[in-house]
Amino acid sequence: MRRQLFFILSILNLLTVPVFGQDITLYQQFNGHVNYTAIGNTLNQFENGLDRSFCEILPSSEAELSLSGTSHIIAAYLYWAGSGAGDLEVSINDLPVTAQEVYNVEYNDPSNGLLTYFSCFSDITNIVTSLGSTTYTLSNLDISETLTTISGYCNNRTNFAGWSIYVIYEEDTLPINQISLFQGLEIINAVVQEKTIIIDNINVIDDDGAKIGFLAWEGDSGLSFGETLQINGNLISNPPLNPDDNAFNGTNSFTNSNTFYNGDLDVYDIQDNISVGDTSVEIKLTTGEDIGGGVIRADLIILNNIITVLNSQSPDATITIDNSFTPCYSRIVDLDYTVFNLNSNEILPEDTPIAFYANDILIGQSTTQDEIPVDGSESGNISLTIPSDIPNDFTLTLVVDDIGDGSGIVIELNETNNNTQEHLQLTPLPEIIELDPILNCDIGFNTAIYDLTSQLDLIDFDDINTISFFESLDDLMSDINVILNPEFYHNITDPQTIFIKHENDDCSAIYQFNLITENCPPHIPQGFSPNNDTYNDWFNIQGLYDIFEAHELHIYNRYGTLIFVGDNSKRWEGKANRGLNYKNVLLPVGTYFYVLNLNDNNYKIMTGWVYLNR
Structure with a gap:
């Protein structure tokens, strides 16, 4: 490239020259028995810095992809680049390709003004998988309007275009590798003469066979002023194709060609430049040299992607x-x-x-x-x-x-x-259907025996096996603690809510109803015989004790004298606990009178007689 950019250092320090780009970052990683290859070509007729006779680019160019029959293509990516803001639609083997990513960098040339350069990217795995090893031709990359309307590109000889296809493939005979592909667009030139790029997300387990590849644009073989490529502080080269003072010089390491005009498709062995345990690599690019008198000469280099291949010994x-x-x-x-x-x-x-x-x-x-x-x-x-x-x-x-x-x-x-x-x-809880309560007589301490299945008359179901009873909604939702004997259920609280689950084709319907224990009227016998024959030995009022727990029972003799006062814990066994006569001894046979106060608002005081026999 013949860009004779002469700067007086004192003037350069006063200039503000913005350079824009997209940082090169990790795009994709591949692991396994994998490797990569790359093809591509320039669309420049000659190196534009050595031949100033042309400005336009070629309508197409081609490159040959050759893979072994045992290789399996995993991914294929197309990059194309050139002067200007970008042509987003090109063709590969006459098949249309549209850019998925577009990168731009800008260079404010002191003599020619602000100049923009682009690179486009597209995943063409389906195309390369279909066509396989063959000749690939890129066409319909058109930057003619840019070169015609903006003279600065041809004036400073940065009129260029080119393309490349990266192919990642798998083959059983390969070692297990980790391929890391990084991409973006970054630039160095006479103004910004140095660029350091840190790439991470790598894991160096074994440096044997390690390599690093680059796709870069606009490098010139004729400009080697201060141009270096360093890996982890070590100067790398691949002579004679890529000398250590002119890394970006229009070459293709895969074909050993030096006619990839204004593009570089290079790969380097770096096993001596990295160490086991490294998780990142520092890449440093430089250009520019003071040739005397404060005059700087430099190449313009645009870095498009970086790819590493490292042997790995790790789990996945x-x-x-x-x-x-x-x-x-x-x-x-x-x-x-x-x-x-x-x-x-x-x-x-x-x-x-x-x-x-x-x-x-x-x-x-x-x-x-x-x-x-x-x-x-x-x-x-x-x-x-x-x-x-x-x-x-x-x-x-x-x-x-x-x-x-x-x-x-x-x-x-x-x-x-x-x-x-x-x-x-998740299936939300449905609206719970309320059924009528079941009322049963208290058999003691607010409990009763209930037939829960009596509620099934209110439910439309076909199979009894789809019905389950539960004491809580949490148990129903978790399908645990099913009530095993619903026909004879003894309630544990009063009132108590019971839940029914009816399983259907979707999620189950849910019903609920209350069990309510009520105090039913007690049954008062008309006689008893406290003779210790274990039968009818006390005044056993059915449905009273442990049901009407606050009741009071008064017993009177035929003279109207109170002889006994009982409650829930004191039952009348035919003996007096009031007065002086017959206290704690069996009373005479005869008729006695009772007054029973249930202390329940639903019932009046009950009175009557009872016959005490022997």
Whole structure:
């Protein structure tokens, strides 16, 4: 590139030259027996810095993709770039491709004004998978209007266009690798002469065979002023194609070509530039050199993507939901899941944490129980209670290697495939149908025996096996503590609510009714015989004791004298407890009179006679 950009340093310090771009960040990671290759070509006729006779670009160019018959294509990405704001629609082998991402950088050239450069990206996996190994031709990339209307590109010889296809493929004979693809658009030039890029989300377990690749634009073989590429502070090169003082010089490492004009598709071995245990790589690009007298000469370099291939020895935890069950009207989800360790070459340790989220809110945690070997799995089960503030319609997310805050404790081959989701719908509690209460006579202490099945006459059902009785709504919802003998049910409170569940094709219908114990009129005998024959030995008023617990019983002799006062704890056994005569001894045979005050507003004082016999 022949851009003779001469700057006086004192003037340069006063200039404000904005440069815009998109930081290069992780786009995708691939793990397993994987590798990558790249093809591409320039649309420049010649290197634009060495030949100033052209401005326009070629209508098309081609490149050959050759993969072995045992390779399986996982992904293929098309990049195209050039001068201007961008052409978002191109063709590959006459098939239309539209940009999914568009990146732009700007350079304010002191002589030619603000100039914009672009790169577009599109996932063309379906195209490359269909066509396979063949010749690929890119066409319909048109920047003619940009080059015609903005003379600055041709004036400073930054008129360029080119393209590349990255192919990630799988092959059983390959070692287990981790491929990390980073992309964006960043620029260096005479004004911004240095760029440091930190790429993370990598895990260096073994540096054997490690490599790093780049796609860059606008580099010139004729401009090598201060141009370096450094990895972790080490100068890297690939001579004679890529010398250490001219890394971006229109070359293609995959074809060993130096005619990829104003583009660089290069790959470097970096096993001596990284260390086992590294989780990030520092990449530093420089350009620009003071050639004397305060004059700076530099290349303009636009970095489009970075790709790393590292041999990995780590587990890869993934998780699936096998089955989820939510009982009707319940906020409890019973979950079966499986944790896998596939596409890995190291065991997944025991106690690997698992987090469970409902609409991104942590609702449960668990761990793996044992070590999971390579290509192994472990099944688990958990019951999750969904908080009341989570709607009935929600997304359940399971994340393995997550301590509950989104962070993990296990270094994995792939840190982006640890979760799975399922959309769940809880069934809300329906309107409960109220049935008439059952009233029964108190048999003591406000209890009675009830036939709960008598309420079934009010319910439309076909099969008695679909009917269940419960003492609480919680028991019904959890389907526990079913009343086993509803025909002879002894109430435990007064009143008491009983619930009926009628199971149907959807969720069950629910009914409720009250059991009410009432005090029925007592039955008063007209005689008794306290002779210790164990039969009728006391004045046994049926339906009185432990029912009318506050009652008072007065017994009088034929002269009207009070001889006995009883209550719920004192029964008349034919003896007097009032007066001096016959106290605590059996009274004479004869007729006696009673006054029974039930102390119940529903009943008047009862009076009558009783005959005491021997």
